[in-house]
Amino acid sequence: MTVQKTDVVIIGAGPVGLFAVFECGMVGLNCHVIDALDAIGGQCSALYPEKPIYDIPGFPQISGAGLVEQLELQAAPFKPVYHLGQRVDKLEQPNGVGGGFRLTTSKGNVIEAGAVIIAAGAGAFGPNRPPLANIESFEGQPGGCGVHYLVRRAEDFRARRIVIAGGGDSAVDWALMLHGVAAQIWFVHRRDQFRAAPDSVAKLRALDGYGLDIVVPYQLDALEGGNGVLTGVTVKTLEGQTRSLPADALLAFFGLKSDLGPIAQWGMELDRHHLPVDPANCQTSVPGIFAIGDVATYRGKLKLILTGFAEAASAAHAIYPLLNDGKPLHFEYSTSKGTPGSGVKA
Structure with a gap:
């Protein structure tokens, strides 16, 4: 030794x-x-x-x-x-x-x-992972693809389709910072109220429909794709209504x-x-x-x-x-x- x-x-x-x-x-x-x-x-x-x-x-x-x-x-x-x-x-x-x-x-x-x-x-x-089947197989992918719990460089997500999940400051802040960088942002939250700073939430709502779509009241249900390549995210309401969001990356901000x-x-x-x-x-x-x-x-x-x-x-x-x-x-x-x-x- x-x-x-x-x-x-x-x-x-x-x-x-x-x-x-x-x-x-x-x-x-x-x-x-x-x-x-x-x-x-x-x-x-x-x-x-x-x-x-x-x-x-x-x-x-x-x-x-x-x-x-x-x-x-x-x-x-x-x-x-x-x-x-x-x-x-x-x-x-x-x-x-x-x-x-x-x-x-x-x-x-x-x-x-x-x-x-x-x-x-x-x-x-470490991150609070959402309970999605096979989520580990989509983690750690380079170039702004797959599942991520933090963002090191906004530029990694340029021209990507992104699903951002969460309702706190991290989720809202990164949605604002990645707007105009990503090709499309889907912002998913289980209710139409957010825990983030009111000024940031107001800015988020102002962008709805302009390269950023607020998807409420939905929560993550499943990941689409295979072999570590994410192609979409399925979200679902509490009543069971589902929707498929085409995506290259999922940013899950549920705290640490x-x-x-x-x-x-x-x-x-x-x-x-x-x-x-x-x-x-x-x-x-x-x-x-x-x-x-x-x-x-x-x-x-x-x-x-x-x-x-x-x-x-x-x-x-x-x-x-x-x-x-x-x-x-x-x-x-x-x-x-x-x-x-x-x-x-x-």
Whole structure:
């Protein structure tokens, strides 16, 4: 068994986890990053890669994908090691409390670290699949075809016939963004009321009949096609009336199911699937394990990306003395310290 060693293991490669790489690097700590998704970015990449975000300091507007790209570049000088498409199945303290951690992933990677930062949002997450026969055979098709639960690039769906199912913000937002890109959009929902923002719903209704048809009250009933090639989607009313919609792709937006998974078995105090932390340093009830971002909770917590960024800095600064025999950190601003390759000298 090959054991990889590092200072800190970060669980979660979303924006907050990526910024934690930077903050750890700035105090001289190396990081390995583990994420259940096949790509970095977390929910930013999975749910709204092309949707604008307005509350990131210094960026009046930036897309989810753009934010992740910038954070990856910011972390790159510190050479993080990414373990993607896997989750942490086991966490041990072979040398007892204070002696570091050994983590084993679902792909068999074994990593030893002095501290752990959990930046896993609400845990490992995946799509809520609609109960359709053989749906798995249509998943993962390239070029804007087949069944998808997220959109990475609107351009992938150019000139495609698309069925969008769902009534929340994700479904409505992507219908608006793909209008004019797709050849035809069928927007399917079980009732003529939507959970999305009223302004977005008004824009959706204004497009009805202009390259976008609102199909209500219908729900998904079956997929048409074979050998992984989708040709249409059958929808049905509660009374049993069916309709066939010709389609190259189905975008099913029924939310994500999240699960802390094995994290919940690591002996930490839990509060409704969240990890209570000391707001001064973001340490959980287990010494050496820290939690930041949406998974962390404390009184007065604001669930914002920028809050998670600040928590990443607090955790990194708290970990430094833990891994350096209690030696206090001589804090320096980035303007004087610089980063590897920046040319700035203290």
